[in-house]
Amino acid sequence: MSLIKTQGGFITRDRGRQPDAYTPDYKTSVKRSPSAALLSFPSSISEETAPMFGHGMLGELDNDLIHNYAAAGESAIGPRIIVHGRVLDENGNGIPNTLVEFWQANAGGRYRHKKESYLAPLDPNFGGCGRTITGEDGSYEFRTVQPGPYPWPNRMNDWRPAHIHFSLFGHGFAQRLITQMYFEGDPHIKLCPIVGVLKSQEAVDALTAPLDMNRTVPMDSRAYKFDMVLRGRRQTYFENRKEGM
Amino acid sequence: MTQPLDYLKESPSQTAGPYVHIGCVPNFAGIKMYDGDLGASMKTGPVQGQEITIKGHVYDGTGTPLRDAMIEIWQPDAAGLFASANETRGTADPNFTGFGRTAGDMDTGEFTFETVKPGAVPWPDGRMQAPHITFWIVARGINIGLHTRMYFEDESDANATDPILTRMEHQNRVPTLLATKTADGVYTFDIHLQGPQETVFFDM
Ligand SMILES: [Fe+3]
Numbered sequence: 001m002s003l004i005k006t007q008g009g010f011i012t013r014d015r016g017r018q019p020d021a022y023t024p025d026y027k028t029s030v031k032r033s034p035s036a037a038l039l040s041f042p043s044s045i046s047e048e049t050a051p052m053f054g055h056g057m058l059g060e061l062d063n064d065l066i067h068n069y070a071a072a073g074e075s076a077i078g079p080r081i082i083v084h085g086r087v088l089d090e091n092g093n094g095i096p097n098t099l100v101e102f103w104q105a106n107a108g109g110r111y112r113h114k115k116e117s118y119l120a121p122l123d124p125n126f127g128g129c130g131r132t133i134t135g136e137d138g139s140y141e142f143r144t145v146q147p148g149p150y151p152w153p154n155r156m157n158d159w160r161p162a163h164i165h166f167s168l169f170g171h172g173f174a175q176r177l178i179t180q181m182y183f184e185g186d187p188h189i190k191l192c193p194i195v196g197v198l199k200s201q202e203a204v205d206a207l208t209a210p211l212d213m214n215r216t217v218p219m220d221s222r223a224y225k226f227d228m229v230l231r232g233r234r235q236t237y238f239e240n241r242k243e244g245m
Numbered sequence: 246m247t248q249p250l251d252y253l254k255e256s257p258s259q260t261a262g263p264y265v266h267i268g269c270v271p272n273f274a275g276i277k278m279y280d281g282d283l284g285a286s287m288k289t290g291p292v293q294g295q296e297i298t299i300k301g302h303v304y305d306g307t308g309t310p311l312r313d314a315m316i317e318i319w320q321p322d323a324a325g326l327f328a329s330a331n332e333t334r335g336t337a338d339p340n341f342t343g344f345g346r347t348a349g350d351m352d353t354g355e356f357t358f359e360t361v362k363p364g365a366v367p368w369p370d371g372r373m374q375a376p377h378i379t380f381w382i383v384a385r386g387i388n389i390g391l392h393t394r395m396y397f398e399d400e401s402d403a404n405a406t407d408p409i410l411t412r413m414e415h416q417n418r419v420p421t422l423l424a425t426k427t428a429d430g431v432y433t434f435d436i437h438l439q440g441p442q443e444t445v446f447f448d449m
Contacts, residue, residue: 017254018257031306039447045367046377047379050329059280111264112276173379178261229254
């Protein structure tokens with residue numbers, strides 16, 4: 001007889017720590033927020049499975065935003081940084097082999113997008129997106145330039161803190177998450193209405209990456225460490241007995 | 246005092262913003278990357294089952310279609326098997342990924358998925374669920390991605406015994422989850438974020 005660990009359904013999402021849908025200081029949410037209560041039900045196989053993306057789909061420069069859009073011999077302009085960390089579940093286990101996508105403005109705060117109207121210049125050698133797949137322990141890493149803060153239409157004078165957007169899959173579609181990473185010490189963090197949808201300082205801290213001198217490459221790149229946590233599944237143990245015992 | 250529970254907490258969500266296309270569908274945004282956008286095609290060869298087209302819009306509370314949303318779908322193949330590492334009941338159609346992602350039309354916001362009609366999959370207690378497709382919607386102004394499901398209007402027998410559809414308190418909202426058949430193999434599924442026709446969104 002031995003104890004076998006099995007995965008149950010997903011642990012209920014802690015909606016008290018997630019932002020509400022209706023957050024009037026972030027004006028666009030007002031008409032894009034459902035007003036009825038969400039319908040709760042236990043996860044089924046439709047939410048406990050997720051698409052598979054293999055390491056084979058990655059190009060050599062997919063996790064190097066300094067070079068993945070640059071002309072041969074050129075590189076993106078701006079402070080060179082490494083962003084690294086782990087994707088974990090709520091039980092503290094690293095999530096291996098999961099796709100991580102990221103996008104950001106350039107060092108001047110300008111996005112490469114037709115709806116972008118900020119007058120800061122485009123960097124011809126910076127596309128602004130990248131992706132990678134986590135290793136066996138859930139770790140990931142990419143190289144980029146530090147994005148600049150930028151103004152956005154909301155109230156008359158709102159600026160986004162410097163940030164990088166992240167999209168995560170996990171191993172069940174119920175884990176699907178999009179979030180943003182902020183940089184330690186940015187004075188815009190406490191002024192931004194999008195950061196302001198977060199309900200506690202602890203939640204803001206969870207999205208703020210510290211400078212990580214241990215991973216800095218001397219004379220080359222500084223590093224920021226950013227761990228992300230996706231929902232976990234209930235772990236149950238049962239006794240593995242022989243038939244009839 | 247007690248010992249602390251040492252579980253981690255899920256990272257807080259933040260809006261995908263107006264530039265989600267740069268990160269998730271860069272080729273749609275005009276940035277040539279990755280030999281094409283992820284989820285642009287759900288078929289990698291001849292597929293089993295009935296091929297269908299799903300069309301729809303995402304509307305805000307004023308009835309205006311969103312033109313900056315990103316919509317993803319996840320579903321099993323025609324036999325009810327998922328192309329996932331967690332699928333233990335069998336092997337899914339090797340030419341069907343089950344995953345679709347689109348930003349919709351740049352001018353109208355209309356989204357289109359070319360997929361197959363999904364087979365039924367079980368509920369945790371073993372009963373069969375009606376055939377359905379999981380939808381996930383993100384956009385500027387949406388603070389945390391919205392999950393919903395599309396069921397099929399023309400599966401009324403299966404819908405009548407579905408564990409979720411039959412359990413909903415507000416039965417008059419069930420139609421917000423039903424795709425209507427507009428031609429042979431073509432379904433319309435509109436999503437309303439707010440208002441009298443507000444789609445039922447799930448917390449699963
Ligand atoms: Fe942004």
